[in-house]
Amino acid sequence: MPLVSMNEFLPKAKANKFAVGQFNMNNLEFAQAIVEAAMIEKSPFIFGVSEGALKYMGIEFTVALAEAAAKKSGLPIALHLDHGSSFEVAMKCIRAGFSSVMFDGSHYSFEENIRLTKEVVKAAHAMGVSVEGELGTIGGVEDDISVDEEDANLANPEEAIRFWEETGVDCVAIAVGTAHGMYAGEPNIRFDIIEQVARAIPVPIVLHGGSGVPDEMIRKSIEVGVGKINVNTENQVACTESIREVLGKDAKVYDPRKYLTPARNAMVKVVQSKIQLFGSSNQA
Numbered sequence: 150m151p152l153v154s155m156n157e158f159l160p161k162a163k164a165n166k167f168a169v170g171q172f173n174m175n176n177l178e179f180a181q182a183i184v185e186a187a188m189i190e191k192s193p194f195i196f197g198v199s200e201g202a203l204k205y206m207g208i209e210f211t212v213a214l215a216e217a218a219a220k221k222s223g224l225p226i227a228l229h230l231d232h233g234s235s236f237e238v239a240m241k242c243i244r245a246g247f248s249s250v251m252f253d254g255s256h257y258s259f260e261e262n263i264r265l266t267k268e269v270v271k272a273a274h275a276m277g278v279s280v281e282g283e284l285g286t287i288g289g290v291e292d293d294i295s296v297d298e299e300d301a302n303l304a305n306p307e308e309a310i311r312f313w314e315e316t317g318v319d320c321v322a323i324a325v326g327t328a329h330g331m332y333a334g335e336p337n338i339r340f341d342i343i344e345q346v347a348r349a350i351p352v353p354i355v356l357h358g359g360s361g362v363p364d365e366m367i368r369k370s371i372e373v374g375v376g377k378i379n380v381n382t383e384n385q386v387a388c389t390e391s392i393r394e395v396l397g398k399d400a401k402v403y404d405p406r407k408y409l410t411p412a413r414n415a416m417v418k419v420v421q422s423k424i425q426l427f428g429s430s431n432q433a
């Protein structure tokens with residue numbers, strides 16, 4: 150099966166109250182672990198690729214890995230640019246074979262964010278590519294993007310609704326209290342904001358910073374209108390912890406397969422448990 154746009158599964162997710170996971174791809178082992186877990190669970194999913202990960206893997210390898218995963222699995226998989234910073238980078242990804250892009254104009258003024266997002270939507274939709282927009286500022290650290298918790302701004306529900314009406318994005322990431330990276334305590338998620346926006350628009354809300362959010366909060370967020378949840382850090386932690394464990398036990402190990410195999414297996418477990426929690430098992 151070729152890569153698909155998020156519109157292959159997001160409308161169904163919103164209607165049937167489940168969420169599709171965006172699992173960030175950072176290398177071959179991430180790609181393999183994510184697709185293996187999704188095959189066991191028969192779930193659609195989204196490969197999220199940040200600009201940092203794109204620089205690390207190279208755009209050709211990134212697209213080739215995602216296409217190989219789609220071909221091998223037969224699952225509906227979207228290859229999605231995560232936090233795209235410009236029209237140009239979004240177009241570059243689409244030309245290379247991405248089936249979905251996020252344009253993150255959240256650091257622009259509200260009107261400028263609408264104007265720039267609309268341009269991306271017009272070009273992307275003409276090519277059958279789905280678009281995610283962002284409103285409000287999500288805190289935490291992801292690649293080179295770092296936002297202090299004090300600078301994180303929750304989304305204004307009325308603005309979020311107008312943002313969708315004017316841009317026609319296929320899903321909207323709104324800042325509701327989650328953050329990229331692990332949490333020191335528990336996040337304070339504004340379910341009321343999610344519910345108010347989700348009720349007024351036909352497309353799902355995206356929850357960024359899915360790592361470390363307690364299960365019951367994830368379930369509640371899906372109940373009130375989240376249909377896409379992004380997870381990266383938990384896989385990174387599982388991967389690195391298992392490598393550390395193998396190397397810590399045996400200082401003579403030199404074959405990368407000896408530590409990357411358990412690292413990959415650890416990520417399969419993380420992704421499988423998230424898919425089950427998000428309710429997207431058997432939705433492929």
Ligand code: 13P
Pocket residue numbers: 173197231232291328329330331356357358359360379380381382383
């Ligand atoms: P985490 O790394 O906190 O899971 O967040 C991932 C994310 O939101 C990617 O955009």
